[in-house]
Amino acid sequence: MKQLLAVDWGTSSLRGALLDGQGRVLKERSFPRGILTVAPGEFATVFEACFAHWTRAAGTFCLISGMAGSKQGWLKAPYCACPAGFDEVASQLAWVEAGRIAIVPGLSCEREGIPDVMRGEETQVFGALQLLGIQDGLLVLPGTHSKWVTVRGGKIENFSTFMTGEFYALLRQHSLLARSLPDIDGEVDWVAFDEGVALALRGSSLLRTAFSVRTLSLFGRMATAQLPSYLSGLVIGEEIRTQPLDSGAQVIVVGAPTLTERYQRALAQRGTSVQAVGAEATWCGLWALAQTIHPSWDKQA
Amino acid sequence: MKQLLAVDWGTSSLRGALLDGQGRVLKERSFPRGILTVAPGEFATVFEACFAHWTRAAGTFCLISGMAGSKQGWLKAPYCACPAGFDEVASQLAWVEAGRIAIVPGLSCEREGIPDVMRGEETQVFGALQLLGIQDGLLVLPGTHSKWVTVRGGKIENFSTFMTGEFYALLRQHSLLARSLPDIDGEVDWVAFDEGVALALRGSSLLRTAFSVRTLSLFGRMATAQLPSYLSGLVIGEEIRTQPLDSGAQVIVVGAPTLTERYQRALAQRGTSVQAVGAEATWCGLWALAQTIHPSWDKQA
Incomplete structure (x- = not known):
């Protein structure tokens, strides 16, 4: 029976799933072997060490998405110019080993x-479209570099990157604000988060609103434990403020529940409803692409 | 003859100037002894070590502005609530040694x-007003934390802080963009700077525009050596975009020439004319405050 080894090889982690011919996940594994931990020339070795036991079965096809296709990765894969759908992406694969x-x-x-790029998120988008059975929509993939993606007729028409997660981390760890913040983030304080979102949505700029983390702390107007949630609200609210969302718009949020919940809550302040799709979008997207590449595949299962 | 030792004691540096009764600077010195380098209880020792030879003359009055008045400084000075002018500030001095x-x-x-605070910039503003002989105006003091200050009738009516310099440093040194940037900033590339300002003024958010540093580099559309200037234009442009500047507005920029030149150039893209005032504003402001405290002072010179 043919199988798919679906791999998401990003900057900081390496995840893999074994899927059967119907796209069902049989097994999943995750390794702290993001591309930044792999020396040039060592990608094949790391890949084999992590997944050889899954790829021994005859007819196992391996499809990898993410930063493994970047200049610092295993093999440089091209960037497909938008608009791009399954067919455009499937026709420009970078083959590590033919077939x-x-x-x-x-x-x-x-x-x-502004020129923009993504690696890995396109696969999540395709997966989300499959899971929801839709061909059009506005999607956001929150993260270190959040992507806002417009899809029309099954093709990614265009997208924008927001360095939201990275700005949060920079301010949290390296800025003068870090002195006002507790050592570790606790549970999300939703009141403080909402307040941060509300301030960001009122306008101005994160350059200005971020300083309120210090002044609210200085004047004892917010508890230290609340400040990380407030700062998170400020950065996510800033990202959402700049989106052209019509009243009654719907946004599909793709990602882990801890982040999608924040985006859902922040988008609600703009009157936008949200449909959430989890990390399974990656496996689903890779499986759908594999079917495009091997159209007869599922019939042989 | 009475003298003033004017001191600007900030987070990262300690500067002093000896002024005569007419406000003329007789001598200046600068030390790498910002308050962050001074242990609690050691401020008097550091102050004496740096300036004892200037303060021995009878009748030398010492007036200190900046973060020396913060909780982490020599002695906690209050925050005067705006609107505040010379009189309000002079009546709330924190006396280290009476008289x-x-x-x-x-x-x-x-x-x-948004609550906001400043320490030190109020003195520069008062100095700039003195130097220009005006009582009203919109001023900007660029820096790690830029301040935009509205003055009416000689009083600081309100102000806003923008963490512009700090965001630049965070992105320059600690973000993923740092990998695209050269090791050190060279001369300002004004073409790249202007391009960054122009993009920032078009709208969006620094969360988004900052990513263009990476993509312009990735696609070879901007030389590596130009990227720091471009990033500087993005952050300064973002700060300026959010200011409510009427057409034909004038802004007074107070600071060192290397920064005021950038602000002048960025503000020109909004059709705003600029009057620049240098670092001498600090000494002038402290001297003017000293006169308010000792009104008979200059007459005894």
């Missing part, structure tokens, strides 16, 4: 004079 | 629901 191991290309676009 | 050494209080205000 057996391939890396999914990234996407590029240009919007309002 | 001889005083610390200038900071200012606080609340604007659009």
Whole structure:
């Protein structure tokens, strides 16, 4: 029976899932072997060490998405220019081993004079479309670098990157605000988070609103334990403020529940409803791409 | 003859100037002894070590502005609530030694629901007003934390802090963008700087525009050596975009020429003319405050 080894090889982690011909996840594994931990020339060795026991079965096809296709990765995969759908992506795979191991290309676009790129998120988007059975929509993939993605007729039309998660981490760890903040983030304080979102949505700029973390602390107007949630609200609110969302718009949020919950809550302040899709979108996207590449595949199961 | 030892004791540096009764600077010195380098209880020792040879003359009055008046400083000086002018500030000095050494209080205000504070910049503002012979104006003091200050009738009416310099440093040194940037900043590339300002002024958010540092580099559309100037334009442009500047507005920029030149150039893209005032504003402000405290002072010179 043919199987798919679906791999998400990102900057900081390496995850894999074994899927059967119907796209069912049989097994999953995760390793702290993001591409930044792998020396040039060592990618094949790391890949084999992590997944050899799954790839021994005859007819196992391996499809990899994420930063493994970047210049610092295993093999440079191209960027497909938007608009791009399954077919465009499937036709530009970077083959590590002909017919057996391939890396999914990234996407590029240009919007309002800003060139933009993604690697890995395109696969999550395709997976989310499959899971929801839709061809059009506005999606956000929150993270270190959040992506806002417009899909029309099953193709990714364009997208924008927001360095939201990274700004949070920089301010949290390296800025003068860090002195006002507790050593570790506790549970989300939703009141403080909502207050941060509300301030960000009122306008101004994160350059200004971020300083309120210090002053609210200085004047004892917010408890120290609440400040990380407040700061998270400020950065996520800033990201959401700049989106052109019509009243009654719906946004599909793709990611882990801890983040999608924050986006759902922040988007609610703009009157936007949310449909959440979990991390399974990656496996689903890789499986759908594998079917495009091997159209006869599921019939042989 | 009476003298003033004017001291600007900030987070990262300690500067002093000896002024005669007419406010003329006789000598200046600078030390890498910002308050962060001074252990609690050691401020008097550091102060004496740096300035004892200037303060021995009878009748030398010492006036200190900046973070020396913060909780982590020599002696906690209050925050004067805005609107605040010379009189309000002069009446709330924190006396280290009665009649001889005083610390200038900071200012606080609340604007659009955001509490804000400054320490040291109020003195520069008062100095700039003196130097220009004006009582009203919009001033910006660029820096790690830039301050935009509205003055009416000689009083600071309100102000806003923008963490512009700090965001630049965080992105420059600690973000994923740092990998695209050269090891050290070279001369300002004004073409790249202007391009960054122009993109920032078009709207969006620094969360998004900052990512263009990576993509312009990735696609070879901007030389590596230009990228720090471009990033500087993005952050300064973002700060300026959010200011409510009427057409034909004038802004007074107070600071070192290397920074005021950037602000002048960025503000020109909004059609705003600029009047620049240098670092001498600090000494002028402290001297003007000293005159308010000792009104008979210059007559005894």
